[in-house]
Amino acid sequence: MDKVKLATVWLAGCSGCHMSFLDLDEWLFEVAKFADIVYSPVGSDLKDYPEDVDVCLVEGAVANEENLELIYTVRERTKLLISFGDCAVTANVPAMRNMLGSTEPVLKRCYLELGDETSQLPHEPGIVPELLDRVRPVHELVSVDLFIPGCPPSAPRIQAAIEPLLKGEKPVMEGREMLKFG
Amino acid sequence: MSVVTLKINDIDVAVEAGTTLLDAAKEAGVRIPTLCHLDGVSDVGACRLCLVQIEGIPKLLPACVTEATEGMNVTTETPELQEYRRMVVEMLFAEGNHVCAVCVANEHCELQDVAIEVGMDHTRFTYRFPEREVDISHPQFGIDHNRCILCTRCVRVCDEIEGAHVWDVSGRGPAAKVITGLNQPWGDVDACTACGKCVDACPTGSIFRKGTTVAEIDRDRGKLDFLVTAREEKKWTR
Ligand code: SF4
Ligand code: SF4
Ligand code: FES
Numbered sequence: 001m002d003k004v005k006l007a008t009v010w011l012a013g014c015s016g017c018h019m020s021f022l023d024l025d026e027w028l029f030e031v032a033k034f035a036d037i038v039y040s041p042v043g044s045d046l047k048d049y050p051e052d053v054d055v056c057l058v059e060g061a062v063a064n065e066e067n068l069e070l071i072y073t074v075r076e077r078t079k080l081l082i083s084f085g086d087c088a089v090t091a092n093v094p095a096m097r098n099m100l101g102s103t104e105p106v107l108k109r110c111y112l113e114l115g116d117e118t119s120q121l122p123h124e125p126g127i128v129p130e131l132l133d134r135v136r137p138v139h140e141l142v143s144v145d146l147f148i149p150g151c152p153p154s155a156p157r158i159q160a161a162i163e164p165l166l167k168g169e170k171p172v173m174e175g176r177e178m179l180k181f182g
Numbered sequence: 183m184s185v186v187t188l189k190i191n192d193i194d195v196a197v198e199a200g201t202t203l204l205d206a207a208k209e210a211g212v213r214i215p216t217l218c219h220l221d222g223v224s225d226v227g228a229c230r231l232c233l234v235q236i237e238g239i240p241k242l243l244p245a246c247v248t249e250a251t252e253g254m255n256v257t258t259e260t261p262e263l264q265e266y267r268r269m270v271v272e273m274l275f276a277e278g279n280h281v282c283a284v285c286v287a288n289e290h291c292e293l294q295d296v297a298i299e300v301g302m303d304h305t306r307f308t309y310r311f312p313e314r315e316v317d318i319s320h321p322q323f324g325i326d327h328n329r330c331i332l333c334t335r336c337v338r339v340c341d342e343i344e345g346a347h348v349w350d351v352s353g354r355g356p357a358a359k360v361i362t363g364l365n366q367p368w369g370d371v372d373a374c375t376a377c378g379k380c381v382d383a384c385p386t387g388s389i390f391r392k393g394t395t396v397a398e399i400d401r402d403r404g405k406l407d408f409l410v411t412a413r414e415e416k417k418w419t420r
C-alpha cells in the first residue's frame with residue numbers, strides 16, 4: 001500500500017493543536033510508517049503546499065488574507081480536509097474580535113494604544129497579510145470532511161481520529177472523549 | 183390518586199395523572215435530553231430539546247410541558263427528533279458567543295454536555311457574534327450575557343424558590359436578554375438577597391461567582407431540588 005500523504009497547516013491558532021499532535025510521542029513512529037508528511041510547520045521544510053495531498057489537519061481559524069489563500073489551496077489539493085481543534089471548528093478565541101465589529105478597534109488597541117513611542121499600524125502590502133473583517137471557522141469557507149474539536153484536542157483524541165484514516169477507514173466521532181469542546 | 187398508563191419507546195409505564203412526559207420517561211428509565219428543565223422549579227418549554235413524537239399528534243411536543251394521558255404512545259428517539267435536537271444545540275452555539283476554552287463553566291457545562299449527547303462536532307449555522315454585555319456590578323456574582331441561552335432557569339429559581347424575583351426577560355428575538363431588577367445593574371438591585379440560587383441554577387457559564395476562573399465553576403444543582411422537597415415534604419436532611 002502506498003503511504004498516505006499527510007499535511008498539517010497552521011492558520012489563526014496558538015499552535016497548541018500542533019503541540020498536541022507532537023504529544024503523540026512514540027506513536028509518531030507509527031504515523032511515519034503509514035504516512036509521508038508532505039507539508040507541516042512541525043514536520044517539513046516545504047514552503048508551498050503540494051499537489052495531491054491525501055489528508056490535511058487544519059489548525060486555526062481564517063483570520064487574514066494569507067489564511068484565506070492557503071485554505072483555498074489546501075481544499076483544492078487535498079482529498080480529506082480535517083478541521084483540527086476548536087479554532088478551526090468554531091473560530092474560538094481568535095474570533096473574539098468579531099464582537100467588536102471590525103478590525104479597527106483591535107489594531108488600534110494593540111498597535112497604537114499599547115505600542116511604544118514609535119507606534120504605528122502595520123501596513124506592508126504583499127508582506128504583512130491584512131486582517132479579514134471577520135474571523136471565521138474553516139467550514140464557513142470551504143467544505144470540511146471531518147471535525148476534531150478540542151482546545152487543543154488531546155493526543156489520545158488525535159490518535160483515535162487519525163489511526164483509522166491512515167488505514168483508509170473513517171473514525172467514529174462520538175462521546176465525550178471525541179467531541180467535547182474546550 | 184388516579185393513574186394513567188402509556189407507552190414510551192414501547193415500555194409500559196403507569197404514572198399519576200398530571201405527570202409530565204419527561205417525568206414519565208424517567209419512570210420508564212428513558213432519558214430525554216433537556217436544558218431549560220430544572221428539578222424543583224416549574225417548566226416553561228423554552229429550549230425544545232425534549233421534543234418527542236406522540237402517535238396521532240402531527241406535531242412534535244416538548245416532554246417537559248406535556249401531560250401524560252391514558253393510552254399515549256410516545257417515541258423519544260427517531261432520526262427526525264435526533265436531527266432537530268442537534269439543530270437546536272447548533273443554533274444555541276451560533277446564537278451567542280461560546281468560547282469554551284476560556285469559559286468558567288468548561289467541563290461543567292450542560293450546554294457542552296448536550297452537545298456531546300446529540301453528537302455535535304460543529305455547527306452548520308453561521309455564527310452571529312452578537313455584541314453582548316458582562317455585568318459584574320454585584321459584589322459576589324457576575325453575569326456574562328455572551329453565554330446565556332435564555333433558558334430562564336435563573337428567573338424561575340429566584341422567583342419560585344427564593345421568592346425575590348430579581349430576574350426577568352426583556353426584549354424579543356435577537357434582542358431578548360435576562361435582566362436584573364428593572365433592567366438595572368445587578369449590584370443596584372435591592373431585592374437580590376445574594377443567596378446564589380441563580381448561580382447554582384444556570385446551566386452554562388453565564389452566571390458565575392466572582393473569582394472563579396476557567397473551568398473552575400462548581401455548582402450544586404441538587405441543592406435547589408433539595409430545598410423544594412424539604413419544604414414540601416418536611417425532609418430537612420440531604
Ligand atoms: S457556557 Fe458552556 S458552551 Fe458556552 S462557552 Fe461556556 S463551557 Fe462552552
Ligand atoms: S443566565 Fe443562565 S440560567 Fe439565566 S437564562 Fe441565561 S443561561 Fe439560563
Ligand atoms: S427541557 Fe423541555 S423545552 Fe427545555
